[in-house]
Amino acid sequence: MVVFADCSGEAEATEAGQWHKPQALKLKVAAIASVLFAGAMGVGIPILGKAIPCLNPGSSLFSIIKxxxxxxxxATGFIHVLPDAFDNLTSPCLKENPWGKFSLTGFVVMVAAIGTLIRNRVLVLGIVVHSIIIGISLGVSGSPDTIGPLVAALAFYQFFEGMGLGGCMAQVNFKSQATAVMALxxxxxxxxxxxxGIGIxxxxxxxSPTALVVEGVLNAASAGILIYVSxxxxxxxxxxxxxxxSNLRLQAGANLSVLLGAGCMSLLAIRA
Incomplete structure:
Protein backbone atom coordinates (compact mmCIF):
# COMPACT_ATOMS: atom_id res chain seq x y z
CA MET A 1 0.00 0.00 0.00
CA VAL A 2 1.43 3.34 -0.99
CA VAL A 3 1.09 5.76 1.88
CA PHE A 4 1.84 9.45 2.09
CA ALA A 5 2.42 10.41 5.69
CA ASP A 6 3.71 13.40 7.58
CA CYS A 7 5.26 13.33 11.03
CA SER A 8 1.94 14.00 12.72
CA GLY A 9 0.89 10.51 11.72
CA GLU A 10 -1.77 11.57 9.25
CA ALA A 11 -1.86 9.23 6.26
CA GLU A 12 -3.75 8.96 3.03
CA ALA A 13 -3.91 5.72 1.07
CA THR A 14 -3.99 5.87 -2.71
CA GLU A 15 -6.76 4.25 -4.76
CA ALA A 16 -4.25 1.66 -5.97
CA GLY A 17 -3.41 0.84 -2.36
CA GLN A 18 -7.08 0.32 -1.57
CA TRP A 19 -7.43 -1.96 -4.61
CA HIS A 20 -4.56 -4.15 -3.36
CA LYS A 21 -6.08 -4.67 0.10
CA PRO A 22 -8.05 -7.90 -0.60
CA GLN A 23 -5.07 -9.50 -2.33
CA ALA A 24 -2.73 -8.41 0.46
CA LEU A 25 -5.10 -9.80 3.10
CA LYS A 26 -5.11 -13.23 1.42
CA LEU A 27 -1.30 -13.28 1.46
CA LYS A 28 -1.24 -12.28 5.12
CA VAL A 29 -3.62 -15.07 6.11
CA ALA A 30 -1.48 -17.54 4.16
CA ALA A 31 1.58 -16.11 5.91
CA ILE A 32 0.11 -16.90 9.33
CA ALA A 33 -0.14 -20.60 8.43
CA SER A 34 3.26 -20.85 6.72
CA VAL A 35 5.15 -19.03 9.45
CA LEU A 36 3.43 -21.08 12.15
CA PHE A 37 4.42 -24.31 10.38
CA ALA A 38 8.03 -23.19 9.81
CA GLY A 39 8.49 -22.10 13.43
CA ALA A 40 6.96 -25.27 14.86
CA MET A 41 9.11 -27.47 12.62
CA GLY A 42 12.27 -25.56 13.46
CA VAL A 43 11.85 -25.62 17.24
CA GLY A 44 10.48 -29.16 17.27
CA ILE A 45 13.24 -30.96 15.35
CA PRO A 46 16.05 -30.54 17.92
CA ILE A 47 13.69 -31.16 20.85
CA LEU A 48 12.59 -34.46 19.31
CA GLY A 49 16.12 -35.13 18.10
CA LYS A 50 16.94 -37.25 21.12
CA ALA A 51 15.02 -40.04 19.42
CA ILE A 52 16.81 -39.43 16.08
CA PRO A 53 20.58 -40.11 16.35
CA CYS A 54 21.70 -37.66 13.65
CA LEU A 55 19.66 -34.82 15.21
CA ASN A 56 20.67 -35.52 18.79
CA PRO A 57 22.08 -32.35 20.41
CA GLY A 58 25.38 -34.17 20.92
CA SER A 59 25.80 -35.25 17.28
CA SER A 60 28.21 -33.71 14.77
CA LEU A 61 25.39 -32.87 12.36
CA PHE A 62 23.51 -31.00 15.04
CA SER A 63 26.62 -28.95 15.82
CA ILE A 64 26.74 -27.88 12.17
CA ILE A 65 23.01 -27.07 12.14
CA LYS A 66 23.26 -25.12 15.39
CA ALA A 75 22.63 -11.65 10.94
CA THR A 76 19.05 -11.06 12.05
CA GLY A 77 20.30 -8.91 14.91
CA PHE A 78 22.90 -6.96 12.93
CA ILE A 79 21.36 -6.73 9.44
CA HIS A 80 17.58 -6.83 9.98
CA VAL A 81 16.86 -5.47 13.46
CA LEU A 82 19.62 -3.02 14.43
CA PRO A 83 19.36 -0.80 11.30
CA ASP A 84 15.61 -0.53 11.86
CA ALA A 85 16.22 0.54 15.45
CA PHE A 86 18.59 3.29 14.31
CA ASP A 87 16.12 4.43 11.65
CA ASN A 88 13.29 4.57 14.20
CA LEU A 89 15.16 6.47 16.90
CA THR A 90 16.94 8.91 14.56
CA SER A 91 13.86 9.76 12.52
CA PRO A 92 13.36 13.46 11.68
CA CYS A 93 9.84 12.99 13.00
CA LEU A 94 11.25 12.90 16.55
CA LYS A 95 12.23 16.02 18.44
CA GLU A 96 15.87 17.03 18.49
CA ASN A 97 15.82 17.02 22.29
CA PRO A 98 16.51 14.39 23.56
CA TRP A 99 16.48 12.02 20.56
CA GLY A 100 19.04 13.92 18.49
CA LYS A 101 21.46 14.52 21.34
CA PHE A 102 21.96 11.00 22.66
CA SER A 103 22.49 7.61 21.01
CA LEU A 104 19.55 5.89 22.63
CA THR A 105 19.77 2.99 20.17
CA GLY A 106 23.31 2.08 21.19
CA PHE A 107 22.45 2.56 24.85
CA VAL A 108 19.47 0.19 24.69
CA VAL A 109 21.51 -2.42 22.79
CA MET A 110 24.26 -2.19 25.43
CA VAL A 111 21.82 -2.48 28.35
CA ALA A 112 20.08 -5.44 26.73
CA ALA A 113 23.40 -7.23 26.17
CA ILE A 114 24.52 -6.60 29.76
CA GLY A 115 21.13 -7.69 31.04
CA THR A 116 21.54 -10.93 29.15
CA LEU A 117 24.37 -11.83 31.52
CA ILE A 118 21.96 -11.92 34.54
CA ARG A 119 18.31 -13.34 33.20
CA ASN A 120 17.48 -16.90 32.52
CA ARG A 121 16.03 -17.92 29.14
CA VAL A 122 16.76 -14.52 27.60
CA LEU A 123 17.04 -16.10 24.15
CA VAL A 124 13.32 -16.72 24.30
CA LEU A 125 12.72 -13.10 25.32
CA GLY A 126 14.79 -11.69 22.46
CA ILE A 127 13.21 -14.00 19.92
CA VAL A 128 9.68 -13.31 21.19
CA VAL A 129 10.13 -9.51 21.11
CA HIS A 130 11.55 -9.57 17.61
CA SER A 131 9.01 -12.10 16.36
CA ILE A 132 6.11 -9.94 17.51
CA ILE A 133 7.63 -6.84 15.90
CA ILE A 134 8.27 -8.46 12.52
CA GLY A 135 4.85 -10.12 12.63
CA ILE A 136 3.17 -6.75 13.15
CA SER A 137 5.32 -5.23 10.39
CA LEU A 138 4.06 -7.89 7.98
CA GLY A 139 0.48 -7.41 9.16
CA VAL A 140 0.43 -3.65 8.53
CA SER A 141 2.14 -3.93 5.13
CA GLY A 142 -0.25 -3.32 2.26
CA SER A 143 1.68 -4.11 -0.92
CA PRO A 144 1.46 -7.69 -2.27
CA ASP A 145 4.85 -7.16 -3.92
CA THR A 146 6.36 -6.49 -0.50
CA ILE A 147 4.49 -9.21 1.39
CA GLY A 148 5.63 -12.12 -0.81
CA PRO A 149 9.41 -11.77 -0.27
CA LEU A 150 8.84 -10.85 3.38
CA VAL A 151 6.88 -14.06 4.02
CA ALA A 152 9.65 -16.16 2.44
CA ALA A 153 12.32 -14.43 4.52
CA LEU A 154 10.20 -14.73 7.65
CA ALA A 155 9.56 -18.46 7.20
CA PHE A 156 13.28 -19.06 6.63
CA TYR A 157 14.12 -17.01 9.71
CA GLN A 158 11.52 -18.73 11.89
CA PHE A 159 12.69 -22.20 10.94
CA PHE A 160 16.38 -21.69 11.67
CA GLU A 161 15.85 -19.45 14.67
CA GLY A 162 13.57 -22.17 16.00
CA MET A 163 16.38 -24.66 15.42
CA GLY A 164 18.71 -22.55 17.51
CA LEU A 165 16.16 -22.11 20.28
CA GLY A 166 15.19 -25.78 20.26
CA GLY A 167 18.85 -26.80 20.41
CA CYS A 168 19.44 -24.61 23.45
CA MET A 169 16.38 -26.02 25.20
CA ALA A 170 17.41 -29.59 24.39
CA GLN A 171 20.91 -29.09 25.77
CA VAL A 172 19.73 -27.34 28.93
CA ASN A 173 17.33 -30.24 29.59
CA PHE A 174 14.29 -28.26 30.72
CA LYS A 175 11.36 -30.22 32.08
CA SER A 176 9.03 -31.54 29.38
CA GLN A 177 6.20 -29.21 30.37
CA ALA A 178 8.41 -26.11 30.34
CA THR A 179 9.92 -27.12 26.99
CA ALA A 180 6.48 -27.64 25.44
CA VAL A 181 5.24 -24.26 26.70
CA MET A 182 8.32 -22.42 25.40
CA ALA A 183 8.15 -24.17 22.02
CA LEU A 184 4.43 -23.38 21.67
CA GLY A 197 -0.80 -6.09 12.44
CA ILE A 198 -3.82 -6.95 10.29
CA GLY A 199 -6.11 -5.65 13.01
CA ILE A 200 -4.34 -2.31 13.38
CA SER A 208 4.01 8.96 14.61
CA PRO A 209 6.50 9.73 17.42
CA THR A 210 4.96 7.16 19.75
CA ALA A 211 5.18 4.36 17.18
CA LEU A 212 8.77 5.28 16.29
CA VAL A 213 9.96 5.32 19.92
CA VAL A 214 8.19 2.11 20.96
CA GLU A 215 9.29 0.17 17.88
CA GLY A 216 12.82 1.59 18.05
CA VAL A 217 13.37 0.67 21.70
CA LEU A 218 11.97 -2.83 21.20
CA ASN A 219 14.09 -3.34 18.10
CA ALA A 220 17.24 -2.15 19.89
CA ALA A 221 16.61 -4.40 22.90
CA SER A 222 15.88 -7.34 20.64
CA ALA A 223 19.07 -6.72 18.64
CA GLY A 224 21.22 -6.58 21.78
CA ILE A 225 19.80 -9.84 23.09
CA LEU A 226 20.01 -11.69 19.78
CA ILE A 227 23.58 -10.57 19.06
CA TYR A 228 24.83 -11.47 22.54
CA VAL A 229 23.09 -14.84 22.70
CA SER A 230 24.18 -15.90 19.21
CA SER A 246 39.74 -31.92 18.93
CA ASN A 247 38.19 -32.33 15.48
CA LEU A 248 39.57 -29.89 12.89
CA ARG A 249 37.19 -31.07 10.16
CA LEU A 250 34.14 -30.55 12.38
CA GLN A 251 35.50 -27.20 13.55
CA ALA A 252 35.98 -26.04 9.96
CA GLY A 253 32.50 -27.25 9.07
CA ALA A 254 30.96 -25.34 11.96
CA ASN A 255 32.82 -22.15 11.05
CA LEU A 256 31.70 -22.39 7.43
CA SER A 257 28.16 -23.11 8.59
CA VAL A 258 28.13 -19.91 10.66
CA LEU A 259 29.26 -17.88 7.66
CA LEU A 260 26.70 -19.58 5.42
CA GLY A 261 23.83 -18.93 7.84
CA ALA A 262 24.82 -15.29 8.32
CA GLY A 263 25.33 -14.87 4.57
CA CYS A 264 21.96 -16.35 3.63
CA MET A 265 20.09 -14.21 6.14
CA SER A 266 22.01 -11.12 5.00
CA LEU A 267 21.08 -11.79 1.37
CA LEU A 268 17.42 -12.06 2.35
CA ALA A 269 17.62 -8.49 3.61
CA ILE A 270 17.99 -7.37 0.00
CA ARG A 271 14.60 -8.86 -0.87
CA ALA A 272 12.76 -8.27 2.40
Whole structure:
Protein backbone atom coordinates (compact mmCIF):
# COMPACT_ATOMS: atom_id res chain seq x y z
CA MET A 1 0.00 0.00 0.00
CA VAL A 2 1.43 3.34 -0.99
CA VAL A 3 1.09 5.76 1.88
CA PHE A 4 1.84 9.45 2.09
CA ALA A 5 2.42 10.41 5.69
CA ASP A 6 3.71 13.40 7.58
CA CYS A 7 5.26 13.33 11.03
CA SER A 8 1.94 14.00 12.72
CA GLY A 9 0.89 10.51 11.72
CA GLU A 10 -1.77 11.57 9.25
CA ALA A 11 -1.86 9.23 6.26
CA GLU A 12 -3.75 8.96 3.03
CA ALA A 13 -3.91 5.72 1.07
CA THR A 14 -3.99 5.87 -2.71
CA GLU A 15 -6.76 4.25 -4.76
CA ALA A 16 -4.25 1.66 -5.97
CA GLY A 17 -3.41 0.84 -2.36
CA GLN A 18 -7.08 0.32 -1.57
CA TRP A 19 -7.43 -1.96 -4.61
CA HIS A 20 -4.56 -4.15 -3.36
CA LYS A 21 -6.08 -4.67 0.10
CA PRO A 22 -8.05 -7.90 -0.60
CA GLN A 23 -5.07 -9.50 -2.33
CA ALA A 24 -2.73 -8.41 0.46
CA LEU A 25 -5.10 -9.80 3.10
CA LYS A 26 -5.11 -13.23 1.42
CA LEU A 27 -1.30 -13.28 1.46
CA LYS A 28 -1.24 -12.28 5.12
CA VAL A 29 -3.62 -15.07 6.11
CA ALA A 30 -1.48 -17.54 4.16
CA ALA A 31 1.58 -16.11 5.91
CA ILE A 32 0.11 -16.90 9.33
CA ALA A 33 -0.14 -20.60 8.43
CA SER A 34 3.26 -20.85 6.72
CA VAL A 35 5.15 -19.03 9.45
CA LEU A 36 3.43 -21.08 12.15
CA PHE A 37 4.42 -24.31 10.38
CA ALA A 38 8.03 -23.19 9.81
CA GLY A 39 8.49 -22.10 13.43
CA ALA A 40 6.96 -25.27 14.86
CA MET A 41 9.11 -27.47 12.62
CA GLY A 42 12.27 -25.56 13.46
CA VAL A 43 11.85 -25.62 17.24
CA GLY A 44 10.48 -29.16 17.27
CA ILE A 45 13.24 -30.96 15.35
CA PRO A 46 16.05 -30.54 17.92
CA ILE A 47 13.69 -31.16 20.85
CA LEU A 48 12.59 -34.46 19.31
CA GLY A 49 16.12 -35.13 18.10
CA LYS A 50 16.94 -37.25 21.12
CA ALA A 51 15.02 -40.04 19.42
CA ILE A 52 16.81 -39.43 16.08
CA PRO A 53 20.58 -40.11 16.35
CA CYS A 54 21.70 -37.66 13.65
CA LEU A 55 19.66 -34.82 15.21
CA ASN A 56 20.67 -35.52 18.79
CA PRO A 57 22.08 -32.35 20.41
CA GLY A 58 25.38 -34.17 20.92
CA SER A 59 25.80 -35.25 17.28
CA SER A 60 28.21 -33.71 14.77
CA LEU A 61 25.39 -32.87 12.36
CA PHE A 62 23.51 -31.00 15.04
CA SER A 63 26.62 -28.95 15.82
CA ILE A 64 26.74 -27.88 12.17
CA ILE A 65 23.01 -27.07 12.14
CA LYS A 66 23.26 -25.12 15.39
CA UNK A 67 26.18 -23.10 14.00
CA UNK A 68 24.11 -22.28 10.91
CA UNK A 69 21.18 -21.23 13.12
CA UNK A 70 23.51 -19.04 15.19
CA UNK A 71 24.66 -17.33 11.99
CA UNK A 72 21.03 -16.72 11.02
CA UNK A 73 20.27 -15.20 14.43
CA UNK A 74 23.45 -13.08 14.38
CA ALA A 75 22.63 -11.65 10.94
CA THR A 76 19.05 -11.06 12.05
CA GLY A 77 20.30 -8.91 14.91
CA PHE A 78 22.90 -6.96 12.93
CA ILE A 79 21.36 -6.73 9.44
CA HIS A 80 17.58 -6.83 9.98
CA VAL A 81 16.86 -5.47 13.46
CA LEU A 82 19.62 -3.02 14.43
CA PRO A 83 19.36 -0.80 11.30
CA ASP A 84 15.61 -0.53 11.86
CA ALA A 85 16.22 0.54 15.45
CA PHE A 86 18.59 3.29 14.31
CA ASP A 87 16.12 4.43 11.65
CA ASN A 88 13.29 4.57 14.20
CA LEU A 89 15.16 6.47 16.90
CA THR A 90 16.94 8.91 14.56
CA SER A 91 13.86 9.76 12.52
CA PRO A 92 13.36 13.46 11.68
CA CYS A 93 9.84 12.99 13.00
CA LEU A 94 11.25 12.90 16.55
CA LYS A 95 12.23 16.02 18.44
CA GLU A 96 15.87 17.03 18.49
CA ASN A 97 15.82 17.02 22.29
CA PRO A 98 16.51 14.39 23.56
CA TRP A 99 16.48 12.02 20.56
CA GLY A 100 19.04 13.92 18.49
CA LYS A 101 21.46 14.52 21.34
CA PHE A 102 21.96 11.00 22.66
CA SER A 103 22.49 7.61 21.01
CA LEU A 104 19.55 5.89 22.63
CA THR A 105 19.77 2.99 20.17
CA GLY A 106 23.31 2.08 21.19
CA PHE A 107 22.45 2.56 24.85
CA VAL A 108 19.47 0.19 24.69
CA VAL A 109 21.51 -2.42 22.79
CA MET A 110 24.26 -2.19 25.43
CA VAL A 111 21.82 -2.48 28.35
CA ALA A 112 20.08 -5.44 26.73
CA ALA A 113 23.40 -7.23 26.17
CA ILE A 114 24.52 -6.60 29.76
CA GLY A 115 21.13 -7.69 31.04
CA THR A 116 21.54 -10.93 29.15
CA LEU A 117 24.37 -11.83 31.52
CA ILE A 118 21.96 -11.92 34.54
CA ARG A 119 18.31 -13.34 33.20
CA ASN A 120 17.48 -16.90 32.52
CA ARG A 121 16.03 -17.92 29.14
CA VAL A 122 16.76 -14.52 27.60
CA LEU A 123 17.04 -16.10 24.15
CA VAL A 124 13.32 -16.72 24.30
CA LEU A 125 12.72 -13.10 25.32
CA GLY A 126 14.79 -11.69 22.46
CA ILE A 127 13.21 -14.00 19.92
CA VAL A 128 9.68 -13.31 21.19
CA VAL A 129 10.13 -9.51 21.11
CA HIS A 130 11.55 -9.57 17.61
CA SER A 131 9.01 -12.10 16.36
CA ILE A 132 6.11 -9.94 17.51
CA ILE A 133 7.63 -6.84 15.90
CA ILE A 134 8.27 -8.46 12.52
CA GLY A 135 4.85 -10.12 12.63
CA ILE A 136 3.17 -6.75 13.15
CA SER A 137 5.32 -5.23 10.39
CA LEU A 138 4.06 -7.89 7.98
CA GLY A 139 0.48 -7.41 9.16
CA VAL A 140 0.43 -3.65 8.53
CA SER A 141 2.14 -3.93 5.13
CA GLY A 142 -0.25 -3.32 2.26
CA SER A 143 1.68 -4.11 -0.92
CA PRO A 144 1.46 -7.69 -2.27
CA ASP A 145 4.85 -7.16 -3.92
CA THR A 146 6.36 -6.49 -0.50
CA ILE A 147 4.49 -9.21 1.39
CA GLY A 148 5.63 -12.12 -0.81
CA PRO A 149 9.41 -11.77 -0.27
CA LEU A 150 8.84 -10.85 3.38
CA VAL A 151 6.88 -14.06 4.02
CA ALA A 152 9.65 -16.16 2.44
CA ALA A 153 12.32 -14.43 4.52
CA LEU A 154 10.20 -14.73 7.65
CA ALA A 155 9.56 -18.46 7.20
CA PHE A 156 13.28 -19.06 6.63
CA TYR A 157 14.12 -17.01 9.71
CA GLN A 158 11.52 -18.73 11.89
CA PHE A 159 12.69 -22.20 10.94
CA PHE A 160 16.38 -21.69 11.67
CA GLU A 161 15.85 -19.45 14.67
CA GLY A 162 13.57 -22.17 16.00
CA MET A 163 16.38 -24.66 15.42
CA GLY A 164 18.71 -22.55 17.51
CA LEU A 165 16.16 -22.11 20.28
CA GLY A 166 15.19 -25.78 20.26
CA GLY A 167 18.85 -26.80 20.41
CA CYS A 168 19.44 -24.61 23.45
CA MET A 169 16.38 -26.02 25.20
CA ALA A 170 17.41 -29.59 24.39
CA GLN A 171 20.91 -29.09 25.77
CA VAL A 172 19.73 -27.34 28.93
CA ASN A 173 17.33 -30.24 29.59
CA PHE A 174 14.29 -28.26 30.72
CA LYS A 175 11.36 -30.22 32.08
CA SER A 176 9.03 -31.54 29.38
CA GLN A 177 6.20 -29.21 30.37
CA ALA A 178 8.41 -26.11 30.34
CA THR A 179 9.92 -27.12 26.99
CA ALA A 180 6.48 -27.64 25.44
CA VAL A 181 5.24 -24.26 26.70
CA MET A 182 8.32 -22.42 25.40
CA ALA A 183 8.15 -24.17 22.02
CA LEU A 184 4.43 -23.38 21.67
CA UNK A 185 5.01 -19.78 22.74
CA UNK A 186 7.74 -19.34 20.13
CA UNK A 187 5.66 -20.93 17.38
CA UNK A 188 2.67 -18.67 18.05
CA UNK A 189 4.31 -15.28 18.60
CA UNK A 190 4.93 -14.30 14.98
CA UNK A 191 1.49 -15.47 13.71
CA UNK A 192 -0.08 -13.53 16.59
CA UNK A 193 2.01 -10.51 15.59
CA UNK A 194 0.74 -10.80 12.00
CA UNK A 195 -2.85 -11.00 13.26
CA UNK A 196 -2.30 -7.89 15.42
CA GLY A 197 -0.80 -6.09 12.44
CA ILE A 198 -3.82 -6.95 10.29
CA GLY A 199 -6.11 -5.65 13.01
CA ILE A 200 -4.34 -2.31 13.38
CA UNK A 201 -3.40 -1.81 9.72
CA UNK A 202 -6.16 0.76 9.19
CA UNK A 203 -5.15 2.91 12.17
CA UNK A 204 -1.39 2.31 12.36
CA UNK A 205 0.70 5.40 11.58
CA UNK A 206 4.33 4.35 11.32
CA UNK A 207 5.70 7.91 11.38
CA SER A 208 4.01 8.96 14.61
CA PRO A 209 6.50 9.73 17.42
CA THR A 210 4.96 7.16 19.75
CA ALA A 211 5.18 4.36 17.18
CA LEU A 212 8.77 5.28 16.29
CA VAL A 213 9.96 5.32 19.92
CA VAL A 214 8.19 2.11 20.96
CA GLU A 215 9.29 0.17 17.88
CA GLY A 216 12.82 1.59 18.05
CA VAL A 217 13.37 0.67 21.70
CA LEU A 218 11.97 -2.83 21.20
CA ASN A 219 14.09 -3.34 18.10
CA ALA A 220 17.24 -2.15 19.89
CA ALA A 221 16.61 -4.40 22.90
CA SER A 222 15.88 -7.34 20.64
CA ALA A 223 19.07 -6.72 18.64
CA GLY A 224 21.22 -6.58 21.78
CA ILE A 225 19.80 -9.84 23.09
CA LEU A 226 20.01 -11.69 19.78
CA ILE A 227 23.58 -10.57 19.06
CA TYR A 228 24.83 -11.47 22.54
CA VAL A 229 23.09 -14.84 22.70
CA SER A 230 24.18 -15.90 19.21
CA UNK A 231 27.83 -15.01 19.87
CA UNK A 232 28.19 -16.09 23.50
CA UNK A 233 25.53 -18.63 24.44
CA UNK A 234 25.45 -20.38 21.08
CA UNK A 235 28.67 -19.89 19.11
CA UNK A 236 31.22 -19.56 21.91
CA UNK A 237 29.70 -22.46 23.83
CA UNK A 238 29.63 -24.64 20.72
CA UNK A 239 32.94 -23.74 19.09
CA UNK A 240 34.96 -23.87 22.30
CA UNK A 241 33.82 -27.28 23.52
CA UNK A 242 36.31 -30.13 23.54
CA UNK A 243 34.51 -32.07 20.80
CA UNK A 244 35.03 -29.37 18.18
CA UNK A 245 38.46 -28.38 19.45
CA SER A 246 39.74 -31.92 18.93
CA ASN A 247 38.19 -32.33 15.48
CA LEU A 248 39.57 -29.89 12.89
CA ARG A 249 37.19 -31.07 10.16
CA LEU A 250 34.14 -30.55 12.38
CA GLN A 251 35.50 -27.20 13.55
CA ALA A 252 35.98 -26.04 9.96
CA GLY A 253 32.50 -27.25 9.07
CA ALA A 254 30.96 -25.34 11.96
CA ASN A 255 32.82 -22.15 11.05
CA LEU A 256 31.70 -22.39 7.43
CA SER A 257 28.16 -23.11 8.59
CA VAL A 258 28.13 -19.91 10.66
CA LEU A 259 29.26 -17.88 7.66
CA LEU A 260 26.70 -19.58 5.42
CA GLY A 261 23.83 -18.93 7.84
CA ALA A 262 24.82 -15.29 8.32
CA GLY A 263 25.33 -14.87 4.57
CA CYS A 264 21.96 -16.35 3.63
CA MET A 265 20.09 -14.21 6.14
CA SER A 266 22.01 -11.12 5.00
CA LEU A 267 21.08 -11.79 1.37
CA LEU A 268 17.42 -12.06 2.35
CA ALA A 269 17.62 -8.49 3.61
CA ILE A 270 17.99 -7.37 0.00
CA ARG A 271 14.60 -8.86 -0.87
CA ALA A 272 12.76 -8.27 2.40
Missing amino acids: AFAAGVIL FFSLTTPIGVAI SNIYTEN LVDMLAAELMNSKLQ
